[in-house]
Amino acid sequence: MSIFLEKRAQSSRLLSALAPLLAIILALLMGAIIIALSGTNPWEAYREMFVGAFGSGYALSETMVKTIPLILCSLGVGIAFRATLWNIGAEGQLYMGAFAAGGIALAFPQGQGWWLIPLMVLASLVGGALWGLIPGLLKAKLNVNEIITSLLLNYVAILWFQYWIYGPWKDPLGYGFPYTAPFGEGAWLPTLAGTRIHLGLAFAVLAALFLYFLLKSTRVGYEIRIIGENPQAARYAGMNIPGAILLVFAISGGLAGLAGMGEISGVIHRLQPAISPGFGYTAIIIAWLARFNPWLTIAVSFLFGGLLVGGYSLRAFGLSDSLVLILQGLILFLLLGGDILTRYRLRWKGGRA
Amino acid sequence: MNEKVRMEGIFKRFPGVIANDGVDLDIREGEIHALLGENGAGKTTLMCVLAGIYSPDAGTIRIDGEKALIRSPRDAIHAGIGMVHQHFMLVAPYSVAENVTLGLNKPRFLLNERKLEAEVGKVAQSFGIQVDPHAKIWQLSVGEQQRVEILKSLYRGAKILILDEPTAVLTPQEVRELFATLRQMAKAGHTLVIISHKLEEVMSLSDRISIMRKGKRIATVNTKDTNPTELARLMVGREMLFELHKEKATPGDEVLSFCNLHALSDKGLPALRDISLSVRSKEIVGIAGVAGNGQRELAEVITGLRSATSGKVLVNGKDVTNNSPRQVIDQGVAHIPEDRKGAGTAPNLCVLDNLMLKCYRVEPFKNGPLLNLGRIREFAAKLVKQFQISTPSLETPVKLLSGGNVQKLILAREIATFSELMIAVHPTRGLDVGATEDVHQMLLEQRSKGAAILLISEDLDELLALSDRIDVIYEGKFMGEVPADADQIETIGLMMAGKKGEIQQPVPAGIRAQA
Numbered sequence: 001m002s003i004f005l006e007k008r009a010q011s012s013r014l015l016s017a018l019a020p021l022l023a024i025i026l027a028l029l030m031g032a033i034i035i036a037l038s039g040t041n042p043w044e045a046y047r048e049m050f051v052g053a054f055g056s057g058y059a060l061s062e063t064m065v066k067t068i069p070l071i072l073c074s075l076g077v078g079i080a081f082r083a084t085l086w087n088i089g090a091e092g093q094l095y096m097g098a099f100a101a102g103g104i105a106l107a108f109p110q111g112q113g114w115w116l117i118p119l120m121v122l123a124s125l126v127g128g129a130l131w132g133l134i135p136g137l138l139k140a141k142l143n144v145n146e147i148i149t150s151l152l153l154n155y156v157a158i159l160w161f162q163y164w165i166y167g168p169w170k171d172p173l174g175y176g177f178p179y180t181a182p183f184g185e186g187a188w189l190p191t192l193a194g195t196r197i198h199l200g201l202a203f204a205v206l207a208a209l210f211l212y213f214l215l216k217s218t219r220v221g222y223e224i225r226i227i228g229e230n231p232q233a234a235r236y237a238g239m240n241i242p243g244a245i246l247l248v249f250a251i252s253g254g255l256a257g258l259a260g261m262g263e264i265s266g267v268i269h270r271l272q273p274a275i276s277p278g279f280g281y282t283a284i285i286i287a288w289l290a291r292f293n294p295w296l297t298i299a300v301s302f303l304f305g306g307l308l309v310g311g312y313s314l315r316a317f318g319l320s321d322s323l324v325l326i327l328q329g330l331i332l333f334l335l336l337g338g339d340i341l342t343r344y345r346l347r348w349k350g351g352r353a
Numbered sequence: 354m355n356e357k358v359r360m361e362g363i364f365k366r367f368p369g370v371i372a373n374d375g376v377d378l379d380i381r382e383g384e385i386h387a388l389l390g391e392n393g394a395g396k397t398t399l400m401c402v403l404a405g406i407y408s409p410d411a412g413t414i415r416i417d418g419e420k421a422l423i424r425s426p427r428d429a430i431h432a433g434i435g436m437v438h439q440h441f442m443l444v445a446p447y448s449v450a451e452n453v454t455l456g457l458n459k460p461r462f463l464l465n466e467r468k469l470e471a472e473v474g475k476v477a478q479s480f481g482i483q484v485d486p487h488a489k490i491w492q493l494s495v496g497e498q499q500r501v502e503i504l505k506s507l508y509r510g511a512k513i514l515i516l517d518e519p520t521a522v523l524t525p526q527e528v529r530e531l532f533a534t535l536r537q538m539a540k541a542g543h544t545l546v547i548i549s550h551k552l553e554e555v556m557s558l559s560d561r562i563s564i565m566r567k568g569k570r571i572a573t574v575n576t577k578d579t580n581p582t583e584l585a586r587l588m589v590g591r592e593m594l595f596e597l598h599k600e601k602a603t604p605g606d607e608v609l610s611f612c613n614l615h616a617l618s619d620k621g622l623p624a625l626r627d628i629s630l631s632v633r634s635k636e637i638v639g640i641a642g643v644a645g646n647g648q649r650e651l652a653e654v655i656t657g658l659r660s661a662t663s664g665k666v667l668v669n670g671k672d673v674t675n676n677s678p679r680q681v682i683d684q685g686v687a688h689i690p691e692d693r694k695g696a697g698t699a700p701n702l703c704v705l706d707n708l709m710l711k712c713y714r715v716e717p718f719k720n721g722p723l724l725n726l727g728r729i730r731e732f733a734a735k736l737v738k739q740f741q742i743s744t745p746s747l748e749t750p751v752k753l754l755s756g757g758n759v760q761k762l763i764l765a766r767e768i769a770t771f772s773e774l775m776i777a778v779h780p781t782r783g784l785d786v787g788a789t790e791d792v793h794q795m796l797l798e799q800r801s802k803g804a805a806i807l808l809i810s811e812d813l814d815e816l817l818a819l820s821d822r823i824d825v826i827y828e829g830k831f832m833g834e835v836p837a838d839a840d841q842i843e844t845i846g847l848m849m850a851g852k853k854g855e856i857q858q859p860v861p862a863g864i865r866a867q868a
């Protein structure tokens with residue numbers, strides 16, 4: 001008896017709609033086994049996670065805080081996916097955006113002008129975009145695989161970021177702790193009364209609108225869609241493919257950079273060695289789940305924001321919140337597996353050929 | 354003859370279209386049964402139902418008189434049915450023998466590779482199929498790959514073999530070989546169904562012919578009791594002219610010229626060697642030749658998709674040698690590419706997106722950096738109507754259109770957006786007789802309006818009907834130029850085979866597809 005895959009003539013539409021949902025459910029089931037193995041009742045753990053993430057006004061607001069950078073990074077990763085470019089470097093681009101914006105904030109500790117926040121936004125967009133342009137340029141000009149370059153540049157970016165915090169930008173009044181001085185209040189993004197939800201939410205929604213409009217109604221958006229579907233047809237139509245690749249990486253990196261700005265200016269208010277629990281990596285999963293659709297991206301980001309926040313509640317059980325990472329990994333894994341099952345079907349077969 | 358297959362009341366609906374509307378069809382054992390019909394008539398769909406690729410919404414299939422449940426290609430194989438699609442499904446880095454045996458649940462790694470190859474070779478030989486079991490797929494020509502597909506079905510024990518437009522991509526020589534193989538298979542008791550748009554082929558090969566129109570089978574006739582005129586009338590529902598009205602050529606200024614052109618193929622071998630030609634406005638120049646002799650490279654060099662290693666290309670007197678495709682397009686050059694799924698369209702995107710591929714960056718379809726979607730939609734709707742592209746809507750992904758309708762879409766787009774020069778490579782490949790005639794008419798109209806057209810085709814009848822003069826290409830070189838007269842066929846045939854100045858000799862049979 002053996003099991004094998006048989007190609008489906010038509011990919012099953014029902015299955016491909018259900019696949020993401022199934023992936024999440026299956027991942028939760030597998031996670032339950034892991035939780036049970038560590039001696040906790042999985043049902044209670046999950047309930048605690050759910051309550052922690054969505055169970056109260058405060059929980060919801062915290063979930064929303066995490067959702068903001070997730071939306072921005074996922075939109076960036078998603079637009080690259082649309083052009084069949086794999087930007088695995090959102091994490092690094094987020095750090096570079098934070099670096100650029102943080103540099104501005106630190107340069108104007110007394111800054112109170114209306115211009116400071118816009119300047120920081122601009123700096124983060126440019127910082128992230130420039131970092132994104134490195135793999136973009138290598139891809140466009142030399143056809144270097146962008147998956148590897150963008151991934152490896154994450155480590156470079158984070159180390160660069162930390163160098164400044166441990167070194168030149170360390171707060172002289174900080175008792176040697178690796179922090180920069182806190183930003184002046186002029187560099188803080190306004191928040192919704194009583195919560196930590198900051199103006200970055202508006203940026204995120206605007207970004208989704210922008211991408212939707214870009215893909216649907218602009219010439220370059222159309223080019224991106226054609227290049228993503230069939231680069232040969234794009235070449236035949238005389239499209240500037242290297243140019244589009246550069247643009248996509250710039251947008252992709254810029255959005256991730258903006259996410260970094262939101263974190264430091266809206267939440268942390270200073271620079272510290274770690275400012276992201278892997279938003280840029282989670283974004284890859286979200287973009288995939290949301291099928292690169294800007295609106296779905298917002299919804300899925302909210303779910304994953306909840307997963308992150310809910311994960312903190314696990315500490316009450318003596319469980320590490322890295323369980324969340326395991327769950328995320330399982331979801332991605334099952335999602336990719338599910339993708340195969342929408343195109344192939346499993347067959348059992350005994351004996352004779 | 355026994356009835357081998359009986360399809361009854363086959364009904365298949367796709368979103369927005371009824372592809373098969375209660376089709377009855379019976380196919381006899383050992384016959385070659387041809388399926389004819391306009392583009393989008395439902396031929397491919399009907400055969401996909403038989404091969405288990407689509408499951409019908411209603412209807413039954415009987416094999417040897419017994420009801421058969423065919424729900425997947427696997428079931429079809431069990432029932433002895435195999436299908437060769439227009440787009441082959443082979444794994445390029447694998448050998449022929451590996452491809453043939455792939456997916457069979459045999460412990461392949463235990464089997465000696467030599468033995469496997471010998472076994473596959475034996476099956477091939479018994480049907481007169483010439484192919485080296487050891488060769489890798491990527492080394493094979495299109496015709497050879499098709500043989501591998503046929504072999505694959507035979508090796509799996511197919512008694513009923515379906516071929517979807519098998520000759521569309523073959524050279525005349527390969528068509529002859531294929532037909533010989535098919536006849537041999539029929540003689541050995543196999544049952545064959547062949548879809549084709551080429552009436553002479555159907556007349557020469559088949560025993561019976563079924564004609565489909567708009568999802569229904571409207572007639573089945575014995576081949577020996579019919580003729581192409583009747584077939585065409587049945588298919589199209591109108592009298593075909595089979596004769597084009599071609600005005601006398603009145604060539605104007607030179608639009609395209611190239612001289613001493615050299616270029617390499619994808620494999621890095623010389624594909625064009627020192628060729629020169631000029632095309633003037635109000636003129637159609639044909640390039641004849643067996644596929645793979647540099648035609649594709651020539652079209653690509655002119656349109657900027659491939660670089661010339663030396664030589665010059667001029668469009669309207671402007672040097673465009675090794676310009677970008679964009680620059681060439683901006684000179685008013687249109688291109689109907691050879692490969693419609695590869696370059697001509699983005700199959701996952703919709704009809705609208707594909708129709709705007711060439712015009713989206715010019716007025717009035719652009720609006721600064723934006724698209725003028727209203728205008729584009731109007732334009733696309735007009736083209737769909739004018740060129741009779743049958744599609745449920747402008748939002749339908751192109752991959753769901755029938756083969757001929759994809760070709761019509763490309764033609765519509767290119768004809769609508771060009772002004773000066775058209776490079777047309779196999780413009781009517783896959784089109785039904787009616788649509789072919791329309792396209793021919795359209796190209797002639799463009800010619801009288803002042804266009805210059807370079808027509809690259811393997812179809813000598815098409816070349817003779819449309820061109821004003823014909824150049825023959827062989828191994829990347831021009832063998833010579835002849836006026837487009839029917840009495841030049843023999844000369845052209847010889848030159849296509851690489852022979853020059855031996856016109857007095859008898860013509861080797863089969864330079865053209867069998868008449």
Ligand SMILES: Nc1ncnc2c1ncn2[C@@H]1O[C@H](COP(=O)(O)OP(=O)(O)OP(=O)(O)O)[C@@H](O)[C@H]1O
Nearest residue numbers: 367372392393394395396397398753754755756757
């Ligand atoms: N998978 C599909 N989904 C939706 N519509 C389809 C699908 N396959 C075919 N169609 C539609 O069904 C109709 C019949 O298509 P089919 O491919 O059977 O035509 P055909 O007779 O083979 O035409 P051609 O000669 O152009 O190849 C067409 O209108 C086509 O657009």
Ligand SMILES: [Mg+2]
Nearest residue numbers: 396397755756
């Ligand atoms: Mg077809």
